[in-house]
Amino acid sequence: MELGAFVVVPGGEDLTAIREAQPHDEAAFRNARPPYTSRVPIVGNDVLQSWMDRIRKLGVQSLWLTSGRRDGTVTRAELAAFARQGVERLLVIKLNSYAEMDLTDLLHFHCENGNPATEAHDARGQLGVFLLDQLALRTSGGENGLTLASKDCERKPYQFSGYAKRILAARERQELVGDALTGACAMRPFGKEIGEQVWIGEGVKLASSARIIGPTYIGAHTIVRAGATIGPFASVERDCVVDCGVTVERSTVLPHTYLAPGVLIRDGVVDGGFMEHLVWGTVADLQPAGLGYRLPKCELPSQSPSKTGTNATSQGISSGWNFGSCSAASTPWLQVQL
Amino acid sequence: MLRRIDTVAPGAAVNLLPFPCASCSGRPSQRKGLLSALRVANSPVVVDLSGCPSLNHEDIDLLLECMAQVAGRDIQVIFVAGSPANRVLLEVTRIPSLVPVFNSVKEALDYSGIAIHKEVNDQGMNQSQEFGSA
Numbered sequence: 001m002e003l004g005a006f007v008v009v010p011g012g013e014d015l016t017a018i019r020e021a022q023p024h025d026e027a028a029f030r031n032a033r034p035p036y037t038s039r040v041p042i043v044g045n046d047v048l049q050s051w052m053d054r055i056r057k058l059g060v061q062s063l064w065l066t067s068g069r070r071d072g073t074v075t076r077a078e079l080a081a082f083a084r085q086g087v088e089r090l091l092v093i094k095l096n097s098y099a100e101m102d103l104t105d106l107l108h109f110h111c112e113n114g115n116p117a118t119e120a121h122d123a124r125g126q127l128g129v130f131l132l133d134q135l136a137l138r139t140s141g142g143e144n145g146l147t148l149a150s151k152d153c154e155r156k157p158y159q160f161s162g163y164a165k166r167i168l169a170a171r172e173r174q175e176l177v178g179d180a181l182t183g184a185c186a187m188r189p190f191g192k193e194i195g196e197q198v199w200i201g202e203g204v205k206l207a208s209s210a211r212i213i214g215p216t217y218i219g220a221h222t223i224v225r226a227g228a229t230i231g232p233f234a235s236v237e238r239d240c241v242v243d244c245g246v247t248v249e250r251s252t253v254l255p256h257t258y259l260a261p262g263v264l265i266r267d268g269v270v271d272g273g274f275m276e277h278l279v280w281g282t283v284a285d286l287q288p289a290g291l292g293y294r295l296p297k298c299e300l301p302s303q304s305p306s307k308t309g310t311n312a313t314s315q316g317i318s319s320g321w322n323f324g325s326c327s328a329a330s331t332p333w334l335q336v337q338l
Numbered sequence: 339m340l341r342r343i344d345t346v347a348p349g350a351a352v353n354l355l356p357f358p359c360a361s362c363s364g365r366p367s368q369r370k371g372l373l374s375a376l377r378v379a380n381s382p383v384v385v386d387l388s389g390c391p392s393l394n395h396e397d398i399d400l401l402l403e404c405m406a407q408v409a410g411r412d413i414q415v416i417f418v419a420g421s422p423a424n425r426v427l428l429e430v431t432r433i434p435s436l437v438p439v440f441n442s443v444k445e446a447l448d449y450s451g452i453a454i455h456k457e458v459n460d461q462g463m464n465q466s467q468e469f470g471s472a
Contacts (some may be wrong), residue, residue: 264432275426282422284430288394291430 002232003064003107004087005055007048008074009038009095010168025158038167040093040254043180043217043235044190044201047098047167055091056338058103061169065334083137090137098176099164099188106131121157122164170269177235177252181191181215189217189235198231201238203302219255221302239300251278256295265290340364352450359390360397369400376407376415382450383413385424386443388420393427401428405437414438416446 038047043165055063066078067300074092082090091103101120108130110118116136120129163185165176181197189199197211201220206212210224216231218224219238227245230236236253245262253259262286263286265280271292273287286292297303355375358368376383385404390397401417408415417439419425428439440446 063357262432263430265430268426274431276427277422277429280422280426282426284423284426285392286427286430287426288392289398289431290395 001088002086003058003060003089003091005021005058005060005093006074006078006081006082007051007055007063007065007093007095009067013042013315019052021041023032028142040146041190041219041237042098042167042173043177043187044238045187048095049167050187051093051095052338054101054103055064055093057089058107060091060231062335065336079137083134087137088134090130090132091129094130094244096128098169098187099127099160099165100162101127101160101164102162103297106158106160110313113156113219114275119157120160121164122160124166126165128237145153162264162276171278174252174269174278176249177217178215178233178250179318181233191217191220204303219302223301239295239299239302241295241299257292257301258299259292299333346358351381352447353379353381355383355385356389357385357387357397357400360394361391361392362389372400373403373407376404376413379408379413379450381413382416383408383469384416384418384446384450386420387424388418388443390420393424396397398427398431401433405433414450416440418443418446 022250025227052063064082072092079090079092084267089108099120100123106118106120110131116133118131120127161275163179165172165179167173167176176185176187179185179191181199191199191201193199195212195214197214198216201222203221203222203272204218206218207224207228209226211229212218212224213229213233214232215233215265217235218230219236219240221238222236222240222242224230224236224242225246226261228242229247229249230242231249233250234248234252236248237257240253241254241258242248242253243259243261243263246259247263248265249267251265251270254269255264256274257270259265265275268275269284270292271277272291273285273292274283275286275292276283279282280284346470353375355372357367358372360367368374385401387393387397416426416439417428417433419428419435419439419441422441423462425441428434433439438446438449442450
């Protein structure tokens with residue numbers, strides 16, 4: 001039976017950015033984009049890549065990638081198109097979670113139960129992973145085909161008891177960062193371990209007076225200036241500038257962020273000029289007060305002529321990807337050879 | 339502009355001062371008024387940022403000036419963030435490590451009332467201890 005794989009990247013991300021394996025497209029340099037899209041790296045890792053590795057283990061040679069709506073909804077038309085192409089069974093992954101799932105086990109469960117559709121759940125509910133047979137692909141009705149199909153799945157969902165986190169929720173995202181730093185999950189920080197539970201990416205510039213307290217991750221080409229303190233349980237992703245005297249504790253700073261001298265980031269996720277407080281759930285705009293902003297492309301540390309290498313390859317994201325053409329002009333899909 | 343509120347402690351009072359945000363019309367005069375009120379205050383001062391939907395760099399500047407006005411004197415200044423976003427911004431600037439910050443005027447008054455009470459009780463204790471030792 002021919003098995004296809006379809007990955008939906010929620011948030012309407014630009015497919016060009018996906019094609020070029022650049023989690024941040026041009027629009028990402030504006031603060032208007034929603035925070036923590038599924039392509040924003042987590043301790044230097046691309047969650048899409050981790051799902052692709054799992055799909056490859058199923059023996060699937062290629063997958064279809066599309067940029068869906070914010071909630072990752074898949075329409076009936078999209079599913080029907082797969083059926084027309086002769087796909088007999090389709091694995092659909094909405095890229096809104098990181099789950100250390102054995103997809104072979106999911107496939108066995110699906111075959112044994114004989115349902116037209118199977119959805120993976122964990123203790124907290126849906127994980128955005130579906131297996132659909134041709135019958136489900138053809139009979140999904142209404143505008144929102146996958147949601148209707150998921151009603152069938154609810155009869156007998158695949159209960160996943162392993163490690164899973166929803167990466168679009170700030171708090172769970174930060175929990176994943178902490179688990180990756182302490183070895184509580186399979187994800188490991190993408191960089192070199194220079195001290196106990198302290199990882200740095202390539203091209204990082206650390207001032208001699210900066211304090212790095214593990215567990216901590218500092219992404220490629222990030223600059224940490226004098227007197228700054230990073231950690232514990234902190235992740236400063238690539239291409240950030242952490243100015244003098246800044247403290248980052250139990251927090252994540254997303255790529256391309258500048259933090260002004262002396263600021264205190266505690267229990268937060270900072271994305272350019274915005275900070276979401278993890279305890280209070282409040283989002284504050286740091287930019288009018290001059291406390292932080294998104295670095296324009298020309299000011300990125302990795303754009304400096306003294307640096308070597310490129311973002312994508314240094315993050316290990318683009319290597320091994322072989323992109324095909326879109327399936328049809330009207331459907332913005334991308335075929336990725338695994 | 340300066341409002342005096344009696345607290346639970348007998349004889350003690352708190353000055354409640356609204357904070358003029360950068361977008362307010364007549365900000366320069368309000369700013370002057372706030373700073374002079376802080377200079378002459380002889381009891382705890384609550385600076386209320388409830389009227390500020392968001393803080394910019396000029397607002398942060400003014401908050402630091404407010405702190406400078408009472409520095410070196412035995413006057414407590416308290417900030418009321420007024421909104422969760424302002425509270426986050428104040429945390430980011432580390433102001434709460436220097437000045438108590440509360441979410442509402444009620445919380446601030448409760449705190450200052452308790453603080454004044456404690457002060458009165460502490461003085462009372464000292465007196466009775468002195469009497470006892472005598």
